[in-house]
Amino acid sequence: MNMTARRRVRDLRLVWALCIASLVIYINLYMMQGMLPLIAEHFQVTSARSTLVLSVTSFTLALSLLVYAVVSDRVGRHRPIVVSLWALALSNLLLVFIDDFQTLLFVRFLQGGLLASLPAIAMAYFKEQLKPQIMLTAAAVYITANSFGGIVGRLLGGAMSQLFDWQSAMLVCLLFSIVGVGVTHYLLSRTRDAVKREHIRQSWSERLNFKKDIAGFMHHLRDSQMRLAYLIGGITFMMMVNQYSFIQLHLMDAFNWSRFQVTLIFLCYSSGTIASYFTARWISQHGQLPLYRISLAMMLVGSLVTLFDTEVAICIGFLLSSCGFFVTHSCCNSFVALRATTHRAKATSLYLCCYYLGAAAGGPYLMLFWQHSGWAGVITGSMVLLSLIAVFVWRLGYRQRQAMLPHPVC
Template identity: 55%
Template sequence: MNNSFLSRLNIVNPGFSASLIWSLSLASVVVYVNLYVMQGMLPLIAEHFHTTPGHATLLLSATVFSLALSLLLMALLSDRFGRRRPIIWSLVLLAITNPLLVYATSFDQLMWLRLMQGIILAVIPATAMACFKDHLTGDWLLKAGAFYIGANSLGGIVGRLIGGAMAQHLTWQESMWCLSLMTAAASALIIYIMPMPKTAAVSAGRDTLSAEVRGFWLHLKDPQMCLVYLIGGSAFMVTVNQFSFIQLHLMSAPYGFSRFEATLIFLCYLSGTWVSFKSAKAIARYGSHKLWRLAAIAMLVGSLMTLYDHILTILLGFLISAWGFFLTHACCNSYVATRAVSHRAKATALYLCCYYLGAALGGPYLMPFWQQGKWPGVVLGSLLVISGLFVLQHLLAKYNGRAAEH
């Protein structure tokens, strides 16, 4: 492993810890490439399966919904049976099911396969942060989480760009074979480098099912946790769907971008990747509450900048918005991981369930704004949600202030 990287992390046990961080971060890239690759391929999917582009978008929504709802079950299994084994099985199953996409002969068949893959993809997001919490502490945990969130961003960028490139230059079958080979190779590498923990990380192996369900309720009755879940879900609701609608805007006049050229807007996620890597030190120094407010302001300013309809202001606006969103996401992940002293995977799963449900609901929410006002309408709908972020952050700060008094 890279010694300079390890020294920056200040890890006492560099062999185990670095392998854990690298393997779970690479697994995150695999998950998000497979989740979002279809977003760049929607025109090809519509053409190949003889459906409309609007109907093809249901494919992404279906996968995100099945992932979101499966997170709760995967967290239960993770707390009951450990972290490493479910992660490995999910990678193996993903590598097995990807070639089946080549032989899908109808859109319905493709939809069912993607629903199944959404369940498989849920394992790693539901487990990774809890795995870090089991084996890392203090600054190590913050830095590992920041690196992992940066990998999330990178996977989202790579997946969409790969999808756009394949849609422009390859057939459906060729694209799916490429995806299958990349996934299988990366999964094999992850399984090889993922360390075997000396002690099993099982927090509730002997609990009854009712006790397991109470683990979810433990976090749902915590007002601070619920507010953080809503903050993350609302922020993702805006960001991921803004990126979808701006592609439609860029493909229309006066820009007239091609399918692949429009997907290049996802390179703006790189500002989110950068801030994710840097977030651990900022959270430790300034605290989550100040950074949440700063992030919401960035999302507000970035969205407003895109109203000046020029390609440079659109790019700059999305760079700022992505920076704000991923700072929000990093703060939410850190807050949930450090606040949850038991049933950690369930706490993370509840956050991610709200996070992905926000993404899935954002499309239907913003669609009427797009239909009535095109891109300015989408910005208006986004500003309403961003205004709600300030309210949620204010309520969270009040709750934390009361807790500090006691």
């Protein structure tokens, strides 16, 4: 086999490895969202309180993204991914023997830190190992794997909550995770000869130069346009992912859907998956600000349509909202990537940190509205968040127009 063919095979192994790892990560992250009814029943907590399982995981995932961004620069990309994936897979064994809700929250709190490794490192791994033209394709396939893993995780959670008890469901999760991580480890081990090892040539003083890392994060936080993009992405996810949690409870209460049937609402994510595929073309044709406004309108209309409170209206509403959410997320992602000329990994990590912090905060926030007024209350809370997004989108446009004005000559 010649050098070009070996390189092609090695690149393919890397893409497959990180895509399989992505499935493991997002199924482990979102499976619990599909199991909320079973969690409420097994641990004897209210349905609303069961949503905290997703919030605590998202919280530690968000903060850990910043840590992995720094650690991977020190020790390389391969080791943090492999170690954290094995730790995640084996930690599912603890879930088999858990018998109280507080312990469940603690284990999921710890698992959030393990789930962050791949989202924080994957794009940097691709950038270092693949040629630019291959990297674009690999990134698109990887993002598709993320979305697919999220949908499958939720549907799998719903199916297992319908068919199995808690212990059996966690054993299935443990088995799947071990197999997925084992395949990922094998494939990554066959690509290690390509790993760049600049970190080996660093002195210990360079490795421990955390001031440089903090300066990199602060560089982006001082940028007002970056801050607005972080807020837009975080608040949008804060609303969207938690709407999906509470609509499951509403569908069970109002329409007597089964545990598995309520997870079928997550198929509405597919509208966003399709839309995100075309977003890059739309951005190049129309710019980001018009897309922000259109996607905001779609989320607003989609949320209000669900208040007709029929099964068809709810599905249509979530198809619209999901499309708007994914377009917004894609716009924020591309904006951060294009605007960051230095410390790119840190810029992306900050965005994802805000993104998942939003998911963590959204559960307790919308729970207050749910407990007071049910699904109508959730939509009321969502209107507040959409109003904030509208203000930040307007502010971002204003900042961009100000930046384009000629500076006065002194």
